Amino acid sequence: MKKLLSFALTLTVLLFAGYFGYKKYEHYMKNPWTRDGQVRSQVVQITPRVSGMVIKIHVQDNQEVHTGDLLFEIDPSSYKLKLKQAQARLERSIEVSRGYKTEYKRLKKITKKDRGAVSQKDLIRSEV
Template sequence: MNQPKKMALIAANLAFFIIVGFFVYQRFGIYLNNPWTRDGQVRAQVIQVTPRVSGTVIEIAVVDNQHVKAGDLLFTIDASTYEVSVQQAIANLERERVSSKGAKIEYERLKDIAAKDAGAVSDKDMIRREVNYQQSLSRITVAEQNLIAAKLQLEYTHVYASVDGYVSNINFQIGSQAIANQPILALVDEHSFWVFGYFQESQLNKIGMGNAAVVTLMGYPDTPIEGRVESMGWGIAPADGTVGYNLLPSIKPVFQWIRLAQRMPVRIELEAIPDNINLRFGMSASVLILSEEDSP
């Protein structure tokens, strides 16, 4: 190989390594100049499904970890007691209507007598009949509301999913006793996923609201997810100062030459989620916050 060709080959190789080195340095500089953490976690809204009435579970329409749509039946509570309550409320309403009808007849009769002969009926009797009639109307209103309440309780024996998501932690079975206002299973809202990145307190001054973020899940290392800084935490629970022996505050010893930075939560709103990624509550993630200069 003659000298010009050799020099040209060396120059081409040198240019190639310079270009590669530049891109490597640029990429490495992003991690040096922008806050990042490997301490991240996927979160989502978890709805504690709570029955509004008590009773025996007679049907479970889902299995653990099943995907459901909003409005899908989750489980059914024995409705026999509430069906009886509805019938009782209907009968009570009918009784009040009949009673009110009689009170109205008595009131109207006295009004007709008073119209023909003003002295035939005392004011006291007229007022008493009117009051009885108005009270009967009020009792009808109360009975109507009681019927509505009884019908609602009957409807509450069927428990439905309030959002699209995944059923979790079904630890009851047919025959179990459901207690009103006590959670019985969890429902993970599939449209509510976000990521918490726990950044050292010394990095917070480099993070701004709305900054672009890159989230890399441990389970999907080759598929980064784009996001934005949605909010930053304003406090964490202190480890020191909790009640210890003899109700005295428990304080851990701190060595002056070892001071660990506290980590504060930064909430990342996820943007377009790739189709091949299935987000799950609690997954581990790395989070890189890009400055305005490095944002796309």
């Protein structure tokens, strides 16, 4: 019984020593010490708000940056193209809307003259 207790105690001490030794090693690997002082890096992941090709980099390697600093310029050509396409769709929709309004006014005049044109007028009104 005395041998078993001695073995268990020795094993427990070795396990604790191994665990704390590993934790100390892990700590020193993450935060190494030099003779002059401690070396610690701060690396932050950069995520853009939009995607695209980088056309200019405004920072140097190992330069300290702050929140709000301009780091990169992204090629705006794809966004300008999308803007032009959206503007063209808007203009087309406006023209279609004007056409519907003109057709509605025309059918409204026809309806006053001819009561049989009501169904076509209602059709155009529902499209507007």
